[in-house]
Amino acid sequence: MIQTPYLLFLGDAPDQLAAKVAQGIRDWRPENAVGQFRMDGCKADLGLTDMSLTEAREAGARTLVIGVANRGGFISPEWKKVLVMALEEGFDLASGLHNLLRDEPDLAAVAEVTGRSLHDVRLPEVDYPIANGRKRSGKRMLAVGTDCSCGKMYTALATDQAMREKGMKSTFRATGQTGILITGDGVPLDAVVADFMAGSIESVTPDNDDDHWDIIEGQGSLYHVSYSGVTMALVHGGQPDALVICHEPTRTHMRGLPHFDLPTIEQVRDTALTLARVANPDCQVVGISINTQHMAEDEALSYMAGVEERLGLPTIDPFRQGAGRLADALGAIT
Amino acid sequence: MIQTPYLLFLGDAPDQLAAKVAQGIRDWRPENAVGQFRMDGCKADLGLTDMSLTEAREAGARTLVIGVANRGGFISPEWKKVLVMALEEGFDLASGLHNLLRDEPDLAAVAEVTGRSLHDVRLPEVDYPIANGRKRSGKRMLAVGTDCSCGKMYTALATDQAMREKGMKSTFRATGQTGILITGDGVPLDAVVADFMAGSIESVTPDNDDDHWDIIEGQGSLYHVSYSGVTMALVHGGQPDALVICHEPTRTHMRGLPHFDLPTIEQVRDTALTLARVANPDCQVVGISINTQHMAEDEALSYMAGVEERLGLPTIDPFRQGAGRLADALGAIT
Numbered sequence: 160m161i162q163t164p165y166l167l168f169l170g171d172a173p174d175q176l177a178a179k180v181a182q183g184i185r186d187w188r189p190e191n192a193v194g195q196f197r198m199d200g201c202k203a204d205l206g207l208t209d210m211s212l213t214e215a216r217e218a219g220a221r222t223l224v225i226g227v228a229n230r231g232g233f234i235s236p237e238w239k240k241v242l243v244m245a246l247e248e249g250f251d252l253a254s255g256l257h258n259l260l261r262d263e264p265d266l267a268a269v270a271e272v273t274g275r276s277l278h279d280v281r282l283p284e285v286d287y288p289i290a291n292g293r294k295r296s297g298k299r300m301l302a303v304g305t306d307c308s309c310g311k312m313y314t315a316l317a318t319d320q321a322m323r324e325k326g327m328k329s330t331f332r333a334t335g336q337t338g339i340l341i342t343g344d345g346v347p348l349d350a351v352v353a354d355f356m357a358g359s360i361e362s363v364t365p366d367n368d369d370d371h372w373d374i375i376e377g378q379g380s381l382y383h384v385s386y387s388g389v390t391m392a393l394v395h396g397g398q399p400d401a402l403v404i405c406h407e408p409t410r411t412h413m414r415g416l417p418h419f420d421l422p423t424i425e426q427v428r429d430t431a432l433t434l435a436r437v438a439n440p441d442c443q444v445v446g447i448s449i450n451t452q453h454m455a456e457d458e459a460l461s462y463m464a465g466v467e468e469r470l471g472l473p474t475i476d477p478f479r480q481g482a483g484r485l486a487d488a489l490g491a492i493t
Numbered sequence: 494m495i496q497t498p499y500l501l502f503l504g505d506a507p508d509q510l511a512a513k514v515a516q517g518i519r520d521w522r523p524e525n526a527v528g529q530f531r532m533d534g535c536k537a538d539l540g541l542t543d544m545s546l547t548e549a550r551e552a553g554a555r556t557l558v559i560g561v562a563n564r565g566g567f568i569s570p571e572w573k574k575v576l577v578m579a580l581e582e583g584f585d586l587a588s589g590l591h592n593l594l595r596d597e598p599d600l601a602a603v604a605e606v607t608g609r610s611l612h613d614v615r616l617p618e619v620d621y622p623i624a625n626g627r628k629r630s631g632k633r634m635l636a637v638g639t640d641c642s643c644g645k646m647y648t649a650l651a652t653d654q655a656m657r658e659k660g661m662k663s664t665f666r667a668t669g670q671t672g673i674l675i676t677g678d679g680v681p682l683d684a685v686v687a688d689f690m691a692g693s694i695e696s697v698t699p700d701n702d703d704d705h706w707d708i709i710e711g712q713g714s715l716y717h718v719s720y721s722g723v724t725m726a727l728v729h730g731g732q733p734d735a736l737v738i739c740h741e742p743t744r745t746h747m748r749g750l751p752h753f754d755l756p757t758i759e760q761v762r763d764t765a766l767t768l769a770r771v772a773n774p775d776c777q778v779v780g781i782s783i784n785t786q787h788m789a790e791d792e793a794l795s796y797m798a799g800v801e802e803r804l805g806l807p808t809i810d811p812f813r814q815g816a817g818r819l820a821d822a823l824g825a826i827t
Contacts, residue, residue: 290719292750353690354683356722384729384772385624388690391715392722416626422771430767437756438718 161343163191166215167226171200178203181226193220212248225254253278255336280339290357297367301399302377303431307414309407310450311377317477319374321486328371360396382422395438407450445488447474495677497525500549501560505534512537515560527554546582559588580609587612589670614673624691631701635733636711637765641748643741644784645711651811653708655820662705694730716756729772741784779822781808
């Protein structure tokens with residue numbers, strides 16, 4: 160678990176998009192973001208207070224999070240100065256970069272001497288058990304997609320937010336690196352060893368109050384041949400009571416697989432439900448989340464109305480409309 | 494890849510069952526087994542020539558395979574003497590024990606100095622790519638089960654053997670440690686990192702002659718919540734043209750999951766076929782393999798006749814009857 164709150168390191172981000180991890184933290188867990196640290200030439204701005212390392216420490220920040228992706232994922236010499244200084248100032252470091260903090264000899268040595276932690280959220284930090292399939296108390300929702308990168312994390316975060324705003328008990332459970340950085344905890348599922356995938360999901364969604372919901376971030380798709388095994392582990396390890404199907408209507412093929420068509424929402428509904436009921440016979444599909452970012456407002460609303468009529472389920476774009484209707488659908492499950 | 498042929502190390506096996514890995518090599522790849530090495534007190538006997546290390550080297554053996562499981566999976570001091578001597582004599586070592594050869598400082602040091610290889614088949618030896626889903630030439634069969642440990646490896650080995658006896662082009666593709674030791678090659682799928690599972694299966698079943706069949710060893714079950722993600726990676730990475738459903742009729746619950754009932758053969762057929770057709774729309778279920786080891790002959794034959802009539806597919810026990818009918822069913826696919 161990463162110590163919060165954070166100082167968000169934007170480095171020399173060439174544009175706002177390069178800082179999208181930091182933006183995610185700012186948007187979804189503003190209470191985790193004490194301020195931002197920008198270097199000369201930084202083109203990103205989260206609208207947070209610019210702080211020096213010392214100022215951020217005094218304001219309570221405990222971890223410097225690398226909230227920016229640079230080309231190639233490497234850790235530049237310019238960054239190094241700041242990162243080493245941060246360790247010396249008492250910060251832990253957290254990163255989702257492909258190149259690992261722990262593989263940088265200077266960072267590893269300074270962290271060792273100063274007793275600080277280096278969190279590389281691409282890799283698991285604990286040993287997970289093999290899943291035991293035991294029925295757990297509390298309730299769980301899982302976002303499943305017709306494809307990769309179609310809005311599952313966003314849907315889960317928005318649903319969690321809507322539930323908490325309604326006074327429901329909810330916890331977003333991260334299963335990927337961005338989600339882990341946003342919340343400070345979770346499972347980097349794609350880096351877990353095969354035998355322990357489902358067990359890692361059981362671990363991150365433990366027994367809870369009967370009226371508490373774990374809102375589990377999905378990964379991959381049952382219809383994406385590169386990653387479907389990862390999705391399957393979520394469907395069975397997560398033991399979901401409720402599924403939300405996520406879809407991006409303008410995709411012309413599966414992400415990264417130009418020769419594969421997307422499944423229909425109905426296909427994913429039927430396949431995911433059949434499989435989910437192996438682990439939890441009471442599982443149901445409660446709603447549809449459409450990512451309409453590439454559609455005009457009229458087109459988006461019309462498309463969603465059509466899906467809602469066809470499937471008879473609340474159908475929303477959480478970015479345009481919030482996820483209040485999904486929260487209500489979960490609240491209706493007893 | 495492990496160098497063949499082998500000298501099979503039976504150590505101080507307390508009984509025949511403890512040497513079942515060696516027995517598997519002896520049964521399925523007798524050409525890989527030059528002889529056996531037994532220590533004082535060994536209660537197992539494969540009926541192979543007992544050889545000293547020197548004799549086995551002279552007879553062409555290149556790898557000493559630990560074909561015995563001892564209690565706790567550790568490597569005893571008595572074994573060590575033999576293993577160190579084997580390295581000195583020019584053998585590589587191969588093991589599927591839980592405790593790794595490479596973690597034994599003496600073995601690691603002697604292997605380093607002598608330039609020999611230590612193969613711990615529980616762990617991957619190569620970095621696998623992410624699956625690309627590209628259609629590969631040649632044909633593939635995958636054994637899928639209603640449960641774990643219900644005869645998938647045996648079915649695949651027997652099918653491969655039957656095909657080769659009929660003059661068909663066939664290669665057994667191991668996906669677990671015993672299969673890897675038997676053939677000297679394969680993917681220890683349960684130890685592969687999640688993102689690379691399907692890619693590892695693509696790697697081990699590459700392009701081949703149009704009339705060549707890869708007979709892929711299955712793992713887990715789509716209905717076993719602990720391991721279903723591993724099975725899913727086989728279904729999509731393997732891109733099978735044909736599935737054989739494996740079932741053990743006397744199971745009262747899923748292996749290791751006392752609160753989970755087994756699915757029916759029909760459920761596995763339908764679910765596996767739906768998922769397999771995502772990767773290969775032409776996939777079909779060609780036969781049923783029943784593990785009747787806990788049934789009397791009459792009962793077994795009657796049960797299989799019932800399944801065959803119900804499903805309209807060749808239904809056999811490869812141990813009792815061989816897998817000739819499965820080979821014929823594959824031969825009928827063009």
